[in-house]
Amino acid sequence: MLEVVLFYIASAVALLATILAMTRANAIHALIYLIISLLAVAVIFFLIGAPFAAALEIVIYAGAIMVLFVFVIMMLNLGERGDARERQWLQPKIWFGPAILSAVLLAEIVYLMGTVQGPATVGIVTPKAVGLALFGPYVVAVELAAMLLLAGLVGSYHLGRRALERRH
């Protein structure tokens, strides 16, 4: 039953971090809280028996997509005032809240790793089953996702290239 307690803690962290992210005035501060929220959801995935989805959530959502956000916000903030503003962003009172929330998540993960058997879910859906389903009955969906990603690639290249060329 310990998993249930850990699940409630992770859910509380996720909800709190999301609310804080939605109410920040500064986009970078909101982004930090949003990353905490995604990490908390990854812990929930781990607890309900989907460790592969948890890894994907961290690598793609909290890693790649959030890095895209950071890139764009930094591109929009170019200028001589940028340095002073970034120094202001690193004040302790700004990273204190996210640090506490992520420390809670870290404690949960360390505790889960310490237990020998891991999360005691009965039916963990293995990545093998997911892969078999992806390239069996869902192969059309995989093709559609590939086309969607290609369209996204072409579209974002088109939009971004125009924006960069006219800036110079």
Add this chain to the structure above:
Amino acid sequence: MQELVVPLNHVLLVSTLLFCIGMLGLMIRRNIIFILMSLEVMLNASALAFIAAGAHWGQPDGQVMFMLILSVAAAEVAVGLGLVLQVQRRFKTLDMDDADRMRG
């Protein structure tokens, strides 16, 4: 049927709450960066519902849907952030109420 240790209802409740927070943020905030973040939160909440249901019935379909949602989110955010750059260049603002007119 394989049962989850965590009750399915509670996972779905968390997912619903996350979705509602994202939708509230989408309706309240006017900065386009925050609008995109709210969309991410909503997609993430629906992915949580899929994963919970898939784990509850022990089927891989939930995680398959999670991966499709992941690719949708990646494509959406790439195009959306390209649009952010365009809006910033054209309107010199990120406030969507200043950029609500279509040309045509």
